[in-house]
Amino acid sequence: MTLYIFLTLAIVSVITALLMVFSRNPVHSVLFLILTFFAIAGQYVLLNAQFLAVVHIIVYAGAIMVLFLFVLMMLNLNSETEPQKSTMWKIMAAIAAGSLLLTLTGALRGSVQLATPVQSNPRVGLVENLGKVLFTDFVVPFEIAGILFLAAMVGAVLVGKKDLKL
Amino acid sequence: MTALLIIFATAIFVLFAGLTKNRSWLQPLALTGCGLALGVTLFELLGAGPGGWNHMYADMFEFTDYALAFSAVALVSALLIIGLSGYGFRSLHDTLGDNYGLILFSLCGALCMFSFTNLTMLFLGIEILSIPLYVLAGSRRNDLSGNEAALKYFLMGAFTTGILLFGMALVYGATASFDIHSIASAISDGRHSAGMLHTGIILILIGLGFKVSAVPFHFWAPDVYTGSPNLITAFMATVVKTAGFAAFYRLFSVGFAPAIDFWSIPVAGMAALTMTVANLTAIFQTDFKRMIAYSSISHAGYLLLAILACDVPGSEGALLFYSLTYSVATILAFGAYMTIAEPNDDGSFEAFNGMSKKQPLLAAVLAISMLSLAGIPPTAGFFGKYFLFTAAFAKYPWLIVLAVINSAVSIYYYFKIIIAMYFTREENDYAVVTSPGIRWVVVLGLLLIAFLTIVPGSVYALI
Amino acid sequence: MEPSGYMPIVLQSLVALGFVALVLIVVPLLGPRRKSDKKNENFECGIEGQGNARMPVSIKYLMTAILFVLFDVEVIFFYPYAVNFREMGFNGFFAVLMFVGVFLLGFYYVLRKGAFEWDR
Numbered sequence: 246m247t248l249y250i251f252l253t254l255a256i257v258s259v260i261t262a263l264l265m266v267f268s269r270n271p272v273h274s275v276l277f278l279i280l281t282f283f284a285i286a287g288q289y290v291l292l293n294a295q296f297l298a299v300v301h302i303i304v305y306a307g308a309i310m311v312l313f314l315f316v317l318m319m320l321n322l323n324s325e326t327e328p329q330k331s332t333m334w335k336i337m338a339a340i341a342a343g344s345l346l347l348t349l350t351g352a353l354r355g356s357v358q359l360a361t362p363v364q365s366n367p368r369v370g371l372v373e374n375l376g377k378v379l380f381t382d383f384v385v386p387f388e389i390a391g392i393l394f395l396a397a398m399v400g401a402v403l404v405g406k407k408d409l410k411l
Numbered sequence: 412m413t414a415l416l417i418i419f420a421t422a423i424f425v426l427f428a429g430l431t432k433n434r435s436w437l438q439p440l441a442l443t444g445c446g447l448a449l450g451v452t453l454f455e456l457l458g459a460g461p462g463g464w465n466h467m468y469a470d471m472f473e474f475t476d477y478a479l480a481f482s483a484v485a486l487v488s489a490l491l492i493i494g495l496s497g498y499g500f501r502s503l504h505d506t507l508g509d510n511y512g513l514i515l516f517s518l519c520g521a522l523c524m525f526s527f528t529n530l531t532m533l534f535l536g537i538e539i540l541s542i543p544l545y546v547l548a549g550s551r552r553n554d555l556s557g558n559e560a561a562l563k564y565f566l567m568g569a570f571t572t573g574i575l576l577f578g579m580a581l582v583y584g585a586t587a588s589f590d591i592h593s594i595a596s597a598i599s600d601g602r603h604s605a606g607m608l609h610t611g612i613i614l615i616l617i618g619l620g621f622k623v624s625a626v627p628f629h630f631w632a633p634d635v636y637t638g639s640p641n642l643i644t645a646f647m648a649t650v651v652k653t654a655g656f657a658a659f660y661r662l663f664s665v666g667f668a669p670a671i672d673f674w675s676i677p678v679a680g681m682a683a684l685t686m687t688v689a690n691l692t693a694i695f696q697t698d699f700k701r702m703i704a705y706s707s708i709s710h711a712g713y714l715l716l717a718i719l720a721c722d723v724p725g726s727e728g729a730l731l732f733y734s735l736t737y738s739v740a741t742i743l744a745f746g747a748y749m750t751i752a753e754p755n756d757d758g759s760f761e762a763f764n765g766m767s768k769k770q771p772l773l774a775a776v777l778a779i780s781m782l783s784l785a786g787i788p789p790t791a792g793f794f795g796k797y798f799l800f801t802a803a804f805a806k807y808p809w810l811i812v813l814a815v816i817n818s819a820v821s822i823y824y825y826f827k828i829i830i831a832m833y834f835t836r837e838e839n840d841y842a843v844v845t846s847p848g849i850r851w852v853v854v855l856g857l858l859l860i861a862f863l864t865i866v867p868g869s870v871y872a873l874i
Numbered sequence: 875m876e877p878s879g880y881m882p883i884v885l886q887s888l889v890a891l892g893f894v895a896l897v898l899i900v901v902p903l904l905g906p907r908r909k910s911d912k913k914n915e916n917f918e919c920g921i922e923g924q925g926n927a928r929m930p931v932s933i934k935y936l937m938t939a940i941l942f943v944l945f946d947v948e949v950i951f952f953y954p955y956a957v958n959f960r961e962m963g964f965n966g967f968f969a970v971l972m973f974v975g976v977f978l979l980g981f982y983y984v985l986r987k988g989a990f991e992w993d994r
Contacts, residue, residue: 376954400546
């Protein structure tokens with residue numbers, strides 16, 4: 246059962262990701278990306294990472310996709326201004342990415358024995374357990390992430406806001 | 412940790428002080444914060460020890476002498492850069508507080524990268540270091556080359572962050588830990604899956620290689636260095652590079668030490684390529700900032716030698732000494748460069764023609780920093796290269812030969828500036844505009860270089 | 875959790891999707907349809923459409939969206955805290971307080987900078 250669910254989700258995520266890359270209309274790309282995110286969230290659930298799945302849908306498929314749409318609307322997307330990459334570029338990009346894929350699969354093939362001890366416990370990714378780890382062992386990275394958010398906020402205002410006379 | 416807290420608090424103070432009308436005390440505030448943090452760090456390093464911070468909070472960080480010494484180097488660089496900022500930021504008004512705040516936030520990230528024991532802290536440190544810099548690179552919003560720099564830096568940086576994160580995930584999958592000591596013991600015990608680990612190490616190598624701009628991941632550096640505001644370029648060339656190498660060294664000398672036979676081959680190749688490509692390209696530059704960009708890439712090549720020699724005692728000290736001399740010399744060079752390039756809007760080598768007559772002090776400073784970067788004895792840069800090359804000589808004699816040849820090549824382009832300043836007959840009518848702040852920084856930096864030249868062992872033997 | 879435990883969620887998603895699909899299919903079938911050039915215009919009541927709909931929008935929307943994402947991520951962190959609220963005691967409370975404090979500082983800063991002032 247789990248295998249079939251995994252296969253379905255994997256096929257859906259790969260196909261929608263490809264459609265995202267190949268569709269001509271950028272808004273369609275964003276919509277396909279949302280589908281990809283949903284499929285990946287399903288994979289997280291299969292891996293017992295339930296909280297991550299929920300966050301993935303709320304933050305990525307929700308908030309960040311809205312951001313993507315705003316970026317698309319900010320750009321001038323008329324078809325005549327769209328930059329056209331030559332076929333040469335596409336072939337080169339495909340060769341580069343393809344060799345990366347080959348190298349990674351070649352290197353990772355056969356190294357299936359995992360040292361991770363967490364797989365046995367199906368409750369490990371629930372919000373409760375994750376919260377315990379986050380607020381005890383990982384409390385310092387959690388607070389430090391606050392600095393990151395503050396820096397991002399200041400940066401966003403510095404980039405996006407006209408100089409105001411205070 | 413105390414230094415990190417002080418810098419974070421200063422950043423917030425500066426941000427909110429920037430909202431008020433009186434912006435004249437922003438720079439003193441930032442300087443005080445950095446000076447205080449430097450004082451605390453030196454106090455902890457030389458005598459008191461890091462206090463109770465170690466082994467708290469699940470061993471996320473470790474304030475060894477190594478971390479404290481590198482924090483001190485970054486803080487010294489930041490102090491000098493903020494000292495120059497009265498001049499470099501003089502055209503900023505409403506965004507002055509934001510600029511100081513972002514520089515200090517970025518410094519917070521660097522401080523995280525010196526003391527991490529957990530890969531999550533390393534990742535957060537790199538992000539906190541980088542994200543403010545993406546913004547700062549494009550902080551002159553009406554300047555096209557600045558926008559280009561910011562966009563290139565951001566896109567490439569975000570992409571390599573993804574690669575770095577992928578590598579960390581694979582290392583976690585292979586060793587079931589984010590803690591660098593546990594990773595090391597998992598590798599040496601054989602409790603890991605080799606394919607995953609090696610792929611992860613290579614991907615992390617790519618990510619960090621980008622951050623320290625090692626060939627072949629250096630393509631962003633010249634454009635970004637040229638397009639960014641001068642002070643931000645100085646920050647990228649010094650603090651970011653120091654932080655990148657300190658983290659690189661710590662991760663590979665502690666976490667991946669048992670796998671040294673695996674990763675030393677690509678790192679050695681990277682070092683050889685970086686030195687050669689950067690020095691050969693730097694010869695053909697005509698713009699000072701582009702030349703400095705390639706020079707900083709070539710220094711990344713020399714610094715990679717310290718990582719290759721990480722199991723040799725003394726390599727830590729060599730890395731520390733080299734980072735300090737390189738940072739101080741680069742900042743001094745930028746200080747002198749700004750006074751002639753900014754008022755006349757010309758960054759080419761010809762702009763320096765006859766500078767020795769107009770501003771003898773600044774010309775002398777620029778000449779000394781060029782000599783130090785080239786590693787001419789008896790400057791501090793020579794001792795830096797000497798420590799670094801002797802540490803790596805036993806293991807990689809061929810690399811050291813290459814490094815010495817490359818240093819000889821680098822003399823050519825560093826001397827172009829000195830020749831323009833002292834030995835060129837044709838002169839230009841460029842005005843040199845200085846400020847008291849620049850003179851202070853220059854004198855302090857010269858004293859520091861003199862100290863490093865006279866007693867190089869004092870810093871080398873610190874850790 | 876066992877895979878069967880997700881059945882209610884799957885069912886709910888199916889019902890939601892099914893309702894949308896049903897409405898999309900049924901409504902055009904039930905309602906009257908008239909197709910003509912005039913009917914298919916963007917504005918039926920006289921004003922002729924001009925130019926292109928693909929116009930770059932203001933960066934203000936993007937600013938709001940970016941700040942929304944940041945605060946959205948902040949709120950996500952409350953969720954694991956809320957579940958463990960009693961067990962954590964004051965340690966957890968102070969951790970969250972510090973985190974929220976940093977965000978509040980950022981919020982006040984953004985407010986003072988006028989990032990939320992729409993018409994300036």
